[in-house]
Every structure is written in structure tokens, then in C-alpha cells.
Amino acid sequence: MKNVDHKKNGGLIKNWQAQDSGSSSVLTGTVVEDPAGRFEPGDRMRSSYIVSIDRVKGIIETTNSIYRVTHEIVIHKKGIYKFVRISDLHPDDQGDLRKFLRGRNAPLPPAEIAGNTAWPNDYRDFARGTDQNEGFF
Numbered sequence: 537m538k539n540v541d542h543k544k545n546g547g548l549i550k551n552w553q554a555q556d557s558g559s560s561s562v563l564t565g566t567v568v569e570d571p572a573g574r575f576e577p578g579d580r581m582r583s584s585y586i587v588s589i590d591r592v593k594g595i596i597e598t599t600n601s602i603y604r605v606t607h608e609i610v611i612h613k614k615g616i617y618k619f620v621r622i623s624d625l626h627p628d629d630q631g632d633l634r635k636f637l638r639g640r641n642a643p644l645p646p647a648e649i650a651g652n653t654a655w656p657n658d659y660r661d662f663a664r665g666t667d668q669n670e671g672f673f
Contacts, residue, residue, distance in 0.1 A: 545571050546601030549581065550626040551663065553609050554596075560585040563596050563603060566629075566663065572601070580664060609663075611656050614645035620659040622652045636662045 552565030563583035567575040575581050584599035596603045607626040612619055619642075622630050633654065643653050654662075 544601050546603035547571050548604045550606050551609050552605045554586055617643040617645040618656055619643040619653040620656055633662050
């Protein structure tokens with residue numbers, strides 16, 4: 537990491553992803569704690585550009601802050617399927633995602649466990665607190 541003395545403590549973020557934003561990536565995730573007081577626990581956040589990621593230590597440095605992170609959400613791909621593993625989520629959120637997914641279909645790629653996968657768009661809607669199917673029926 538570069539000289540980080542001037543950067544604020546961004547706190548702890550769970551269920552995080554490094555998402556492409558044009559020529560760089562930004563951190564998105566769910567706030568567990570924010571000592572800077574910008575977010576409440578449970579809020580979704582989006583950071584400034586990522587400077588470095590240390591997955592072993594669970595640290596992400598952005599242009600403005602240093603974040604501790606847990607439970608990276610990866611979009612897996614097997615054959616034609618793109619999916620999220622529910623078991624990748626923080627344990628506190630797995631049941632909520634399963635409840636959110638009730639009545640929806642889910643991918644079942646080879647060698648995956650039934651009930652442990654979700655389509656990336658369904659996970660995105662869950663994480664954002666939106667439901668694209670709401671009012672559809």
C-alpha cells in the first residue's frame with residue numbers, strides 16, 4: 537500500500553465486490569461499521585476508485601479511504617451459467633437471500649448444490665433492496 541497516513545478509516549464492509557467503473561474499479565458492499573459516520577450499518581456503499589486490494593489481509597485501499605472487508609461476492613461461471621454462491625455471503629445474510637429468492641428459479645450448474653446458487657441479477661436486486669419482479673404478477 538502507498539502512503540496511507542492521510543486516508544480515513546472506511547470501516548468494515550461485508551458482501552463486497554470490486555466492480556468495474558470505466559477504466560477503474562470501485563468497492564461496493566454492505567456497511568457493517570463506518571467510523572467516519574457516512575453510512576449506517578446495513579447501508580449499501582460505493583467507494584472512490586480502488587488503489588489496491590489485499591485479499592489475504594482483507595484490506596482495500598481506495599483513493600480516499602482504507603476499508604476492512606469480509607465475504608467477497610464472486611460471479612462464478614460454469615459452462616453457460618453465471619451465478620453467485622449463497623454460501624459466499626456473510627452467514628447473517630444467507631437466510632435473507634434465500635427468503636428473497638423464494639418463488640424464483642435459480643441456476644444449477646454441474647457440481648453445485650441445489651439451493652446454494654442465485655442469478656447475479658437476483659443477488660444485485662437483493663443487495664440493493666430492490667425487487668425487479670415486484671408488482672409483476
